[in-house]
Amino acid sequence: MTDRTDGKPVRKRRRKWPWALALVAVLGIVIAVVTNTTGGDTDTDTDTANVPEQESPAGPEVETAGIGQPVRDGTFEFTVTGVEHRDSVGDPYLAQQAQGQYVVVTVRVSNIGDQQGFFTDSDQYLLDANNRQYSADSVAGTSISGNDVLYNPINPGNNVEGRLVFDVPPDTTTDRIELHDSFMSEGAVVDLR
Template identity: 35%
Template structure:
């Protein structure tokens, strides 16, 4: 042969066509990989923005120190009761203590005289009807308390003497009317009265009025 074999050109093969099935599989696999990477990125972002922040917030919260021995104990403020002479109310009556005198062991009216077993504590009191109807105030329904909590009923006969022979509180009060008088209590000599429990009727709940100021006098 006159032609050199090295100079012969080999026939060019036609390019093989890509199978549609292989293309579809490759696309699906690529999509799965992309979705998996995207999900992993979201999880990593949540982890970095969530758990460490929570841990930081928890660690940043100030710890409450335990009370030490000798520290003052905090208590809620207690509402103060009425002061001496301040008006108090029970039912349809308003009361105000005006004076307390425990300096005498006897009371008298003209030639009549009454002596206490201990001493007489004479309590000046005003009573006003704050209701819309007439009502009686009864002196015998009132009770005195000493500093130990013992109770004393009023001495009605001694009350007649100090009120000039009349029961100052045994009268009917109309709406808005006010009466002043004295209640008398026979108490042991060394006893100090602390408060008066006042009632608009024998069966009412009652209200306490102090017989001493806040300094105990």
């Protein structure tokens, strides 16, 4: 490249400040990660006084109940009122056939918050005795007429009741259901045994 009038090539100067800025940013990220990993506390005392009340040293505690007992997660209170096993669900004309067997969990969802909430079956999980996790079968759930629990906005103070449908292998021993206010919440557990 020749931009000079004497015909000699022009040398571009390299700027060193972008590299210095990148180095400072990387160093800041490393310090932040190390501080979060170690808790930023240089005290070597193993006292559990720094652990928040709702969390145990192993992780957050999740509320657990049995059938007929209410549990809360976020702005929802859940009460499982029944569990049944079926080969198919829905009316005779729109029946859905299970690949294995359907576990149908009847649940009442109450909005205990101060804003409208949306309950979706995709945030709910059934667990078996071997800790295998099953997602709800939305198509089977919508085939049950009057199933109010799916995709219904729930205003504060209101509640809906409906059925969550899970397709599981025929020999599955259901253990518990994990109910969530949203996909980001910690959830509440209802023992189905």
